[in-house]
Amino acid sequence: MSDFLIDEELLAAIDMGSNSFHLAIARVDHGEVKKVVSMSEKVQLAAGLDENKNLTEAAQQRGLACLARFVGRLSSVQPNRLRIVATNALRQAKNGHEFIQQAAEILPKPIEIIAGREEARLIYLGVSHTMANGGRRLVIDIGGGSTEFIIGEQFEPLCTESLQMGCVAFTKKYFEDGEISYKNFNKAFVAACKELSAIANYFKAEGWDTVVGSSGTIKACRQIMVNMGWSDEQESVTREGLEKLKDKLLKYKHVSEMEFSGLKEDRRAVLPAGIAILYAAFEVLDIDHLMYSDGALREGVMYDLLGRFKHEDIRDRSVQALIGRYGADPKQAERVVKTAQFLFDSVASKLKLTNEDSDLIRRAAYLHEIGLAISHGGYHRHGAYLLQHSDIPGFSQIDQNHLSHLVAHHRRKLRSESKMDVLKVGGQSLVYLCLLLRLAVLLNHSRSDQMLPAIELEVLDAQQWQLTVSGDAKQWPLLVADLHDEQEQFKHWDIDLIIQSEKFID
Incomplete structure (x- = not known):
């Protein structure tokens, strides 16, 4: 890896989310990541987890086909300037290694399955680089399989949590047939409240000045509220607007009946579950206003990669x-x-x-x-x-x-x-x-x-290494004894360790 990244060179990130896969390609312009290509596909890996937590063949093929299309856009990006991260669905999948092995034949870099808190950290990094306001932020990102909550200041996350609730996972559990009712919405809401209760007191004690939401579910809810006239003058998600969105949703009996201005077709099926999770977050964490940020996991991945080039x-x-x-x-x-x-x-x-x-x-x-x-x-x-x-x-x-x-x-x-x-x-x-x-x-x-004695290590061939110890080996009797023992251990791993010294020849 080079020691620096010249302005205008490309970075890329693939975010293999539980609901959508995203590709972002960006140029680095005076330390800022400027996106030049952005692609997104609804793969819904989380929906492809069967009752035994195995990815179905159909889900795997959807994912592989999407990655193949993404790779077609990566010809101008050097592999060491690309990161590919996977989140909750592959964290959960018992047969995830099968998918990863097949993906390795397509992708120029290995997939990194990241832990929930690492996902939260990277989301915060992406959001913080796209927000101008300062102060302490609470960031909420509702994904397909998990929802991340982060409190941070400037570019530093202070508290990171990842809860096992997401719009795809909750859709499978509470809205699988597309039916909408007060009963199934309330089940989803109560389940989300239970998840949130584990972090509520801790997060409230830490406190925040502003609340920011990121990714598809919150983006969709905000867009509907803006189009319906239910947001405030800053086009934020408000408690009152979210209440109206929930009430409007519960007037429908099935997701196919929903008529919301600005709702994309591929978001329709998972919207009720997403609203239930967002509504629970507002209730349990006492949120009144939530701003939206375009920054998310893939932007955070690229800024994190940029930091590695800058020795940060x-x-x-x-x-x-x-x-x-x-x-x-x-x-x-x-x-x-x-x-x-x-x-x-x-x-x-x-x-x-x-x-x-x-x-x-x-x-x-x-x-x-x-x-x-x-x-x-x-x-x-x-x-x-x-x-x-x-x-x-x-x-x-x-x-x-x-x-x-x-x-x-x-x-x-x-x-x-x-x-x-x-x-x-x-x-x-x-x-x-x-x-x-x-x-x-x-x-x-x-x-x-x-x-220490002067040493030299040389690889003679695939099965032979030679370690040369300069000077009289009798000056280091314990070292000599340890090296003798180590020769035997190396043999177990099919390497012949030859030790040379002026007065100690193996």
Whole structure:
């Protein structure tokens, strides 16, 4: 990845939402993301989740066909300037890996399944970059499978929550046959209120100055209110206007009968569920006015990507926060990072490792001891668990899975079957990174700032690595013993580690 992004170069994001898939392509103009292409298709992945939480074949084919059309517009965008994120439907799908494998044959970059709070963070980033007003904001984004709530100031989210309610999921549960009645609307409303009760007191205590809504459901509700004369002079969604919209909706018996000025046909089926969720948010959080923002997840993804080019990567801030939270030794982390980067640079070209691989091993080296906060015994497993299951801003589930495997395998025995697990998750490059991290940790077992022996790592061929230790190896007896042990572990993962020294020849 380059160190800077020149103005006028293209960025792109694909947002694989539970209701719609979106493609945005933008130019960077003096630090601002200016959209030049925008595409959206109602794929409704969430509607394709069966009773066992598996994506149906029809839903998968809808998604793949949409992605194929999107890819046709991406020829001018370099892969390292593209991010593809998936949200609640693929978080929920038990067979999501099948869809992802098929999509990998179409897409130039892997899909990143992001956690709910990470989705919320990125939504806030997209909204905050498209709003001129300051102060503390509450941002609400009603998606197909989940609804995100964020409180933030300027460009920083302070509270992020993702609730399991969305317009597609609620349509399936409460309005599946398209019937509209007070009874099914009230069931949806009460269910949304129950979800909101988990965050209401916390969010109210934090407080906000303005409320902003984003994405399709709120956009549709606002447009109907504006066209019907139910919004205020700023064309905001008001409590009074939302009450009128709800009352008008309940006069219809079926979604096919609805007549709302400005309602798009592809929004018709999910509108009652969307209104129920929005109405619950107004009631439980005591909202009177809500402004609308065109910024949403895809804009947030592009601004986050832009930050990575400008060395403002949220992932590095998250790594430092984890070190502090779990009381890891920062000096030892720095020693291992320095050694890991030296080893990586020595072999990256021969092993065809990328800049993204360099970032990954560096972050794993910083975090390899966080499991000590739980217990010294098996701390590598504790650290791996924390990385796998925590909400870590900036990281996708795939990123966290890679980090987890690196930390899990940085010490103790390597088993042949665990290599197969690593290969399945991250391919041969992740296997190499695990071995490089092991060497970096091993070379710093003394936890000392005293000069280590000069070392050189060379890849002789696909199955042979050579580590050269300069000077008299007898000066470092423990290091020599550790290297002997490590040779045996490397063999379990099909690498012959040859150790050379002036007075110690393997």
